[in-house]
Amino acid sequence: MSKLSKKPGIIVALDIKNIDFALNLAKEIDKAKGNYALKIGRPLEMQGGKSIISKIKEVSNIPLIYDGKIADIPFISSEIAEIAYEAGADAVIMHSFVGSDVIKEIINLNMGDVITVVEMTHPGAVEYYQHYSEKMAEAALKLGVNGIVLPATRPERVKKLSKLISDSIYIISPGIKAQGAKPGDAIINGADYEVVGRAIYESEEPRKTAEALYQEIIERKRLTLNF
Numbered sequence: 001m002s003k004l005s006k007k008p009g010i011i012v013a014l015d016i017k018n019i020d021f022a023l024n025l026a027k028e029i030d031k032a033k034g035n036y037a038l039k040i041g042r043p044l045e046m047q048g049g050k051s052i053i054s055k056i057k058e059v060s061n062i063p064l065i066y067d068g069k070i071a072d073i074p075f076i077s078s079e080i081a082e083i084a085y086e087a088g089a090d091a092v093i094m095h096s097f098v099g100s101d102v103i104k105e106i107i108n109l110n111m112g113d114v115i116t117v118v119e120m121t122h123p124g125a126v127e128y129y130q131h132y133s134e135k136m137a138e139a140a141l142k143l144g145v146n147g148i149v150l151p152a153t154r155p156e157r158v159k160k161l162s163k164l165i166s167d168s169i170y171i172i173s174p175g176i177k178a179q180g181a182k183p184g185d186a187i188i189n190g191a192d193y194e195v196v197g198r199a200i201y202e203s204e205e206p207r208k209t210a211e212a213l214y215q216e217i218i219e220r221k222r223l224t225l226n227f
């Protein structure tokens with residue numbers, strides 16, 4: 001069973017280099033009304049090392065994702081994932097372009113959720129990445145990953161690619177606000193979570209901003225899909 005539930009929510013990206021700020025934000029999001037998870041990316045990891053994963057886990061009770069965008073040979077990739085799970089990560093994000101052997105190696109650790117990137121949000125993703133997105137979505141289904149990443153910046157792609165996977169796989173979609181997508185753009189097209197970084201951690205009151213975004217997303221989903 002997956003550690004992240006398949007219900008609409010927000011994943012807050014803690015792309016902050018200040019460890020105290022990151023810990024405070026994790027505590028605030030833990031108390032916020034709504035369905036949330038936290039994501040630690042490379043900028044914070046490079047400041048705090050693997051212990052930042054344990055520290056964030058200690059101060060919050062919501063699912064924690066290590067976003068190392070792991071993309072190495074099977075042996076090295078599974079070492080990175082193992083360190084993250086042992087430190088307290090409930091899920092890891094890896095690239096799928098490295099191939100099914102790497103994905104299988106991490107799934108076989110059986111230590112937590114495996115989330116694969118199927119299409120990225122930035123403009124350059126159409127140059128190479130997008131040519132293989134369909135194949136990578138099909139691989140996610142065949143290999144049995146827990147979640148995939150699809151771009152909120154291209155809602156039509158979320159709609160198309162989400163149809164290639166099963167109901168048991170959750171979809172997380174970054175790109176909200178700072179990268180141009182509107183809150184709800186991905187969720188009304190088949191995603192489960194929208195990933196939000198700068199729009200929350202750069203705001204005056206991050207917890208209130210997160211709660212307002214959550215409400216906005218849920219309301220949009222309700223109005224659009226009769227949810």
Ligand code: 6CN
Pocket residue numbers: 013015041067093117119120121122149151174175176178179195196197198199
């Ligand atoms: O909301 P922001 O644009 O500030 O942050 C988006 C977050 C970042 O942590 C970025 O690493 O989502 C992540 N992300 C991922 C895949 C992708 O294609 N585009 C992204 O922006 C992931 N995971």
